[in-house]
Amino acid sequence: MAHADGSRELAALIALMHRARAAGDAAELGFVIVNESQQMLAYRQAALWREGLQRQVGALSGLSELEPTAPYVQWLGGLFRHLAAQPGPDCRLLSPDQLPAALADDWAAWLPEQVLWLRLADQGALLLARAEAWSAYEQKLAQELAHCYGHALTLFAPRRDLRQVAWDWLKPGPRQRKLLLALVLLACVPVRLSVLARGEVVPRDPLLLRAPLSGVIASIAVQPNQRVAKGAPLFALDATQLSGQYALASRERDAAQESYRVSAQLAVTDDKGRLAMAQERARLEEKSIAADYSGRELQRLQVTAPQAGVVVFSDRNDWQGKAVAVGEKVMTLADPAQVELAAWLPAAEAIDVAPGARIVLYPNGDPTATHEAEVLRVAYKAEAADGGLLAYRLQARFVERVPPRLGQMGTAKMYGDWVPLAYYVLRRPLTAARQWLGW
Incomplete structure (x- = not known):
């Protein structure tokens, strides 16, 4: 018979634990804790206390709804708050002489003599009261139930939001003063002000190679970033127009030279020839100057390196065939x-x-x-x-x-x-x- 009773109690305990874990919300779980625990423990009154953001009485046996302003609920709230602040075992028997006078005086009005108080992990506490004394076996059984209920209550424990966490850290207290002092000291730590920007390695005092004349670039003789020696050809402008101008000026100079020679021969025998010779000489000088100028301009179309270095420009294809104005930058000659x-x-x-x-x-x-x-x-x-x-x-x-x-x-x-x-x-x-x- 004892074996059968033990089996029934074990089955009832497992069923009650399953019922607690299967509760759909905190209210249903509270109802199971304060009412259905009578399947394992005989008691007259049961009260559940919830910890968290709002510390309050969560459920009472025999009641479907609580009235927070009721005297009984108010007295139980003061009792639970006092017990939660006192160190001690998770399961203990209570008596009026363990309480302050304000709580002990009203004990007889609200509770019977034998009261068992159980801590439900960090989720709250459970109070069971009756007239008969609690045996050691019942206390052990109550501890097992309390362990299961505490675990089940964690599922419905209110989550602390960031505001509550911040308030817990910032509300006045020794820890907060130390934290504030540490933040002030940290805020005063000197650091070097810095900023990020785009950077590039560029030549120092580069020599700019510009277009000597207005025209079209005919060829680029070097590659980008190529090392060149002094006097090496770099690029050349199209010489078609200047070559024609130079050829025409040379012919005009030769014709003026011939006219001057003829007028010089006539001046020996004719006075009028002397005047014509002076005019032809002036014309010869004019055509010689024009031919020399065209020849010098033709030579300037070929640009060479004035010194050794590295030529810096984008791409040969970007410049070949491009029209440039006089003085326009084509490339840079730099010392690496x-x-x-x-x-x-x-x-x-x-x-x-x-x-x-x-x-x-x-x-x-x-x-x-x-x-x-x-x-x-x-x-x-x-x-x-x-x-x-x-x-x-x-x-x-x-x-x-x-x-x-x-x-x-x-x-x-x-x-x-x-x-x-x-x-x-x-x-x-x-x-x-x-x-x-x-x-």
Whole structure:
């Protein structure tokens, strides 16, 4: 018989635990806890206390709805709050002499003598009351039920939102004062103000090679970024028109030379011939000057390198056959050992960068390399850069012995003054707020 009773109790315990885990919401679970627990434990009154955002009595045995303002509910709330704040075992027997006078005086009006208090993990507590004493076996059984109920209540535990978490951290207290002090100290930590910009390695003091005359580029004799020696041919303009002009001027000069020779022979025997000789000589000088000028212009159509270096331009196909005006830039002749850094600081993120400030180039083609430089000049006026953005042009000198390759591009990080960390973090949000609010 004892074995059969134990089996029935075990089956009832398993069924009750399953019923608790299968509850659809917190109200249904509370009803199971305070009412259906009588299948395992005999009691006269049961009360469930819920912890969380709102600490309150969650359910009472024999009642489908609670009235929070009822005296019994108010007294139970004070009792649970007092017990939750007291250290002790998760399962214990209560008596009036363990309570403050304000709670102990009303004990007889609301509860019988024998009260069992069970902690439901961190989700609340369960109070069971009756007139008979609780045996050790019943207390053990009640602990098993409490463990199951606490686990089931976690499913319906209210989630703490960010506002509640923030309030818990910010409400006055020793921890909050330490946190505030740490934040103030952290906000005052000095950091170096910096900003990122587009950077490029450009030649220092390059020699610009311009079109000597207006015309059409007939040929490009070099490749982009090719090393050339002094006097090497670079490009040539179309000579068709100037060649014709030079040939015509040469013929006119030869004809004037012949006319002058004839007039000189006549001047020996004829006085009128002397006057004609003077006129022919002036005409010969005029045609000689025109022919010499056309010859010099024809020689200027071929542009050569005035010194050794590297020719920098975009593409041969972009220039061949292109009409250029006199003085128009065609290419640049640079010394690959004499380079500097050009960076474009966006006007929207401009900081105070003075000559001598530190700037670091991170090349796109070599993510492991860095090149330090020192700012030489900063443009006072922002100009439109690539992409249509306004930017200030900066020029910097590399401080390392081996400079980067000419034409290398990357990201330049410019450093300004030392500022507090709070200013570094809030600089852009404050700027956006000022632009939006207009102050």
